[in-house]
Amino acid sequence: MVRQGSDSEGSESGHPLLAGLDPEQQLAVRAPRGPVCVLAGAGTGKTRTIVHRIGYLVQMGHVAPGQVLAVTFTNRAAGEMRTRLRALGVHGAQARTFHAAALRQLRYFWPRVVGDEQWDVLDGKLKLVGQAAHRLGAPTEAETLRDLASEIEWAKASLITPESYPEVAAKVHRDTPLPVEQVAAVYQGYEVLKNRARMLDFDDLLLHTAAALEEHPAVAEEFRDRYRCFVVDEFQDVTPLQHRVLDAWLGARDDLTVVGDANQTIYSFAGASPRPLLEFTRRFPEATVVRLERDYRSTPQVVSLANQVIGAARGRPAGSRLKLVGQRPDGPMPRFAEYDDEALEATAVARRIKELVEGGLPLSQIAVLYRVNAQSEAYEAALAEHDVPYLVRGGERFFARQEVRQAMAALRTASAAELAGDLPGAVRKILGPLGLTADPPQGGAARERWESLLALVELAEELAAEVEGAGLSRFVAELDARAEAQHPPTVEGVTLASLHAAKGLEWDAVFLVGLVEGTLPIQYADGDDAKIEEERRLLYVGATRAREHLWLSWALARSSSSGGRRRRRSRFLYGLIPDEHPAARVARSRGREGGRGGFGQTPPERCRVCDGPLIGTMAIKVGRCGRCPSDVDEELLERLRTWRAQRSKALKVPAFVIFTDATLLAIAEQRPVDTAALVSISGIGGSKLDRFGSEVLSLVQGRTSSVE
Structure with a gap:
């Protein structure tokens, strides 16, 4: 009883x-x-x-x-x-x-249990897994080895031996990186090599401790x-x-x-x-x-949304039917937002974060959470553009990932020949042999690799839209500059993390981004009810990280150039936000109805020439839509470029860290006459205004600005 x-x-x-x-x-x-x-x-x-x-x-x-x-x-x-x-x-x-x-x-009991010299603990499995795979003639690509190592960890954590692995993996419909018999053989070979080297992995610590007792x-x-x-x-x-x-x-x-x-x-x-x-x-x-069930972390509004998320789960056993009751004072309602593409979503998030920080919220109390680590790059770029420090948690920095380093090496080699044709197409062709297939892999390290490579194509699309005639050499230079610049000092910053890495943490403000079908729930979960429910629990974990401010957003396409590749918001949002909610049609209605866009807080960006809605990253940055003519002051633009090059050299930073090409173009078109006009231009925040504002205004007024 x-x-x-x-x-x-x-x-x-x-x-x-x-x-x-x-x-x-x-x-x-x-x-x-x-x-x-x-x-x-x-x-x-x-x-x-x-x-x-x-x-x-x-x-x-x-x-x-x-x-x-x-x-x-x-x-x-x-x-x-x-x-x-x-x-x-x-x-x-x-x-x-x-x-x-x-x-x-184990260290204490080892002399009595084993009796000889104690074995060392492995730092990681990859080296021995690679040796075992090589001996069997199995693939040894980095992502395959990572998936094999993860599979061995799952098997050992589940008390599954190499001999029983094929039967169990088939029974539970395990998505395996190689045929189950080949995985079992690599698993067996890994154990032989490890024991021969008199080493223990982390799973062995538990296995040997249990056996000793x-x-x-x-x-x-x-x-x-x-x-x-x-x-x-x-x-x-x-x-x-x-x-x-x-x-x-x-x-x-x-x-x-x-x-x-x-x-x-x-x-x-x-x-x-x-x-x-x-x-x-x-x-x-x-x-x-x-x-x-008394929730002391989150406001009643956040708690209510979290309860709705988990309350829609199927087949919840009795022991999981907890219903949180918020104990804090009321706070703002969770907000929803839909965007045309991921760049617009990231830009809106960065702007809202900047508003929160300017309102007194510490950077360390803000987090952007996503389903897969490859999503971080867009937010790294958007936050850097808005001078917002950030820290990446639970994953390698984008340009430190092995697949990105390999891709940059391949692009650098190809740039010597400068392939003809459009830049994004050339980049896709080069990255194809590295894993950028037409359709995404089902999951695991291969999917992560694919997402990273696709992000590079999207960077090429952005560069091609901003710089007419940009080729591979220009793209490689841009990548090198980005890689060098996106290593901020270890200071207080906005946390960028996957939903898994966010478990056990909490922040005052949380942005849950990229909430689209195929990402949350992840594509390979479709058709498996248990996996879908685990994806739902991920969203629940993300929502319950927020103390006060909670934003949920999604984008209908990866980029403005993706054409017909339209996406649907996550199924988990239905029931949380009604179909008629303005956020569901913000991208379509903001120009036609004059409604409020984004997070329902900031009016939509409008063209300074025709007052029409601005759609697309480049249009927002320069402040005019593509169909309106440019009134750029070419002499001013050249002065700005010369000044930026001098500043870049003096400060020993890439040129785009000073100002991007799009920001320089916007300055040359709008010709701001005071600091208020200057700071209204996208990409010019408080710190850049303090550092470069007087010099830029001098250049606009036709005076030469010396570089210290």
């Missing part, structure tokens, strides 16, 4: 560690030793509850600090738990990741005598291998507290499963179960 945490009165009710906790949190803290399951929704104070429970058990004399082992999934979370425990005066309790705890135990009674007895109380955070993310280690730690005991939220299960691809959380009371019928 499940105990729902009866709140019996007594002398304990006034304990200092219960002060400031809500009734449900107090129930979790005061629950007796034994199995306890805390179903904790996003933003409900689960970490506070965990550490107060540990502190309470220690201070009430139920367990000694050194007998507590708390495990979680990231070093950051474990460090935060240790810090909070120390603040409560609890010294000696262990708070570690699964792997760190296993490594510490299972097969050596004296080792198990010593361990279980040392640790008596176990706490597991993020229990919805445990893999079968981690659960096996936990069972080995526990033995026949039940002094276990687990905390989790099945609605935030987003790592199934790596072997994680919410089943142990959802079936906890079946295993421990006498468990105390506490539900934390």
Whole structure:
């Protein structure tokens, strides 16, 4: 029979560690030793509850600090738990990741379990996986090796041996990088090479720790005598291998507290499963179960949208039906926006971020979240254009990715011949052999590579639109300049992160971008209900990262030149935003109806010549539509170019970091006479105005501006 945490009165009710906790949190803290399951929704104070429970058990004399082992999934979370425990005066309790705890135990017991020199831990699998694949004549391209390494990690985390891999992979319809028999052979070869080198990978730390406790009674007895109380955070993310280690730690005991939220299960691809959380009371019928649903992180408006997202999920088991209740004061409604192309979407996001920062919001309290890392490049460029510092989290910087470096090398080689024809077409032809197929791959590293290569084609399209007659050599120079410039110093900045990398974090303002079919949900999830629901949970995780401001946006095409490649907004948005909402037709209606575009806050950009709507990145930058004639002052434009070249050389930065060609063209056309007119031009923000404004105005007025 499940105990729902009866709140019996007594002398304990006034304990200092219960002060400031809500009734449900107090129930979790005061629950007796034994199995306890805390179903904790996003933003409900689960970490506070965990550490107060540990502190309470220690201070009430139920367990000694050194007998507590708390495990979680990231070093950051474990460090935060240790810090909070120390603040409560609890010294000696262990708070570690699964792997760190296993490594510490394995090092201690190794002499008795193995008896010889301890094996080192591999930094990564790729080298040995590559050797195993090469020996078998399997493909050894970088993305294939990454996918093979991930597949081996999934198999080991799922307790699947090389011998059983083909059968299991076929049974669960696993998307494999190679035929299942070939993957199994590479897996087997990798294990042989690793063992021969007397090395352990991270999965081995868990496997060997479990085996040591299972097969050596004296080792198990010593361990279980040392640790008596176990706490597991993020229990919805445990893999079968981690659960096996936990069972080995526990033995026949039940002094276990687990905390989790099945609605935030987003790592199934790596072997994680919410089943142990959802079936906890079946295993421990006498468990105390506490539900934390009071959300202290987000405003009621954000909470309401998050509830709508997850409430539409299919087949939700009882243990996942948490409904958050916002506890903060009211805030702004979540906003939706639709754009013609991704460049316009990124520009609008950058502008809105700049408004928030100018309104006093710290850069570190703003995040742009996307489904795949390849999406970051558009936002890196847009933020750089608007002088907004940013940090990329959870993925390589765009120009540091291996496929991008390979592509740039191929483009540089081809530029010597300067292929004839249009620039985007030439770039597509060069990148074809590197993986830029007509249709995107289903998923994995190959899809990530494809997205990165396509982003380079889109850069070529942008350059061709801005610079008449631009060829490969000009494009390569532009790429080199971008690669050099997009390495900002490590300072406070807007966070750019994938939805997976954002798990466990929170910000005052969150932009969820690129919400289109094929991206969220990702294309390879289509047709698989379980994968679709995991994609829905990703959106839920993203929405619950926001404390106050939440924006959701999508673009109908990759670029303004993509023609008929129209896209649909994500299916997950239906029910959140009605079909008749202005955001659903902003790109079509802003010129015709004079309505407000973007995030429903800023009037649409209009041509300074004909007052028509500005559609497309270049049109917005120069302030006029393509059909209106240019009134550029050619002499001024030449002066600006000469000045920019001198400034670029003096500051040792690429020319476009000073001002892009489009910004110079806009200055030469609009001929601003004061700072107000100058700052209204796209690409001229506060910092550039302070640094270059007086020089540019002098050039406009016909005076020569000296370079310091």
